[in-house]
Amino acid sequence: MIPFSSECKAIAIVVKLVNGKYRLSVKGASEILTSLCTRHVVVSPAPSQGDGDAAIVETVEIDTNSQENISRTIIFCANQTLRTITVCYRDFGTWPPRMLYEALPHELTLVGIVNIEDPLHEGVREAVVDCQKAGVTVKMCTVDNVLTTRKRQVG
Numbered sequence: 001m002i003p004f005s006s007e008c009k010a011i012a013i014v015v016k017l018v019n020g021k022y023r024l025s026v027k028g029a030s031e032i033l034t035s036l037c038t039r040h041v042v043v044s045p046a047p048s049q050g051d052g053d054a055a056i057v058e059t060v061e062i063d064t065n066s067q068e069n070i071s072r073t074i075i076f077c078a079n080q081t082l083r084t085i086t087v088c089y090r091d092f093g094t095w096p097p098r099m100l101y102e103a104l105p106h107e108l109t110l111v112g113i114v115n116i117e118d119p120l121h122e123g124v125r126e127a128v129v130d131c132q133k134a135g136v137t138v139k140m141c142t143v144d145n146v147l148t149t150r151k152r153q154v155g
Contacts, residue, residue: 008032008105014095022095026105030074030084030113033105037062037088040070040110059109073113082115 002012002024010028017023026033039059046054062070077084088108097104128138 002104004028010105012105016095017091022092023089024092024104025087025089026108027085027087030086033086033088033108034070034074034110034113036105037086037108037110039108040066041112062110070110070113077113077115080115081117083118085114085116087111087114 002014004011008028009032010026012024012026014022014024038061040062042058042060044056044058046056060066074084088110090104090106090108131138
């Protein structure tokens with residue numbers, strides 16, 4: 001387990017795969033992790049073999065069109081006050097790899113972006129009002145994405 005990093009806004013775990021390689025699986029803030037991904041998983045229906053559940057899973061490079069779709073997805077979800085979490089991975093032949101720790105979360109493969117509803121905790125609105133009455137200007141109730149914050153209207 002690689003503990004949560006406030007700098008990367010991510011957490012990771014390493015597992016040994018059946019083929020003997022090691023997979024670094026990472027989850028965290030979409031705005032950061034998607035920028036570190038160079039490939040993404042694509043699932044396509046398999047040619048008709050009589051099995052309706054068959055699929056082809058492959059990874060492809062993230063091109064300009066894919067990057068724009070990823071960015072639009074994050075923005076759309078943030079505008080719905082949803083927090084996005086990205087799940088991605090990178091495979092290594094050996095563990096630990098012969099590289100600096102800072103280089104680990106690069107050349108990742110994007111698996112997907114999930115959304116969670118992260119409502120304000122009870123009492124936040126009242127606390128913001130109390131701060132404002134005391135002359136304190138509240139700039140942000142912390143979330144991962146500034147768009148999510150803007151949509152929350154806390155005071």
